[in-house]
Amino acid sequence: MTSYCFKVLVAGDGGVGKTTTLTRYIEGVFNENTQITMGVKVYSKNLSYKDKQILLQLWDLGGQVEFRFMHENYTLGVQGGLFLPPLFF
Numbered sequence: 001m002t003s004y005c006f007k008v009l010v011a012g013d014g015g016v017g018k019t020t021t022l023t024r025y026i027e028g029v030f031n032e033n034t035q036i037t038m039g040v041k042v043y044s045k046n047l048s049y050k051d052k053q054i055l056l057q058l059w060d061l062g063g064q065v066e067f068r069f070m071h072e073n074y075t076l077g078v079q080g081g082l083f084l085p086p087l088f089f
Helices: 018-027 065-074
Strands: 002-011 040-049 052-061 080-083
Parallel strands (some): 002 080
8 A cells, every 4th residue: 555645834814714724624623713823733634545545744834924934944845735815705
C-alpha cells in the first residue's frame, strides 16, 4: 500500500472561518465559538483513496495582521493551499 503526506496551508483574513471550517471537516462538529489562531494550528486527517493512504496536514494560519509576519516560515514543503476569502452580503 502506498502512503502520501501532503502539507496544505489554509489562509485568509482573521474571522473568515478558517478554524471553524477545519474543525467541521476534521471533527465533524460545527463550533462557531472558536478562539483566534495565534500563529498556526496544525490539523491532521487520514484518508484512503483506492490503494493509497493519505495524511493531510492542514496548517491553519492566523489571519490577524499581527501574525502575518510568521506566515513565510510555514511555507517550506507546502504541496497545496486553500484560501478562504471574506464573504460580504
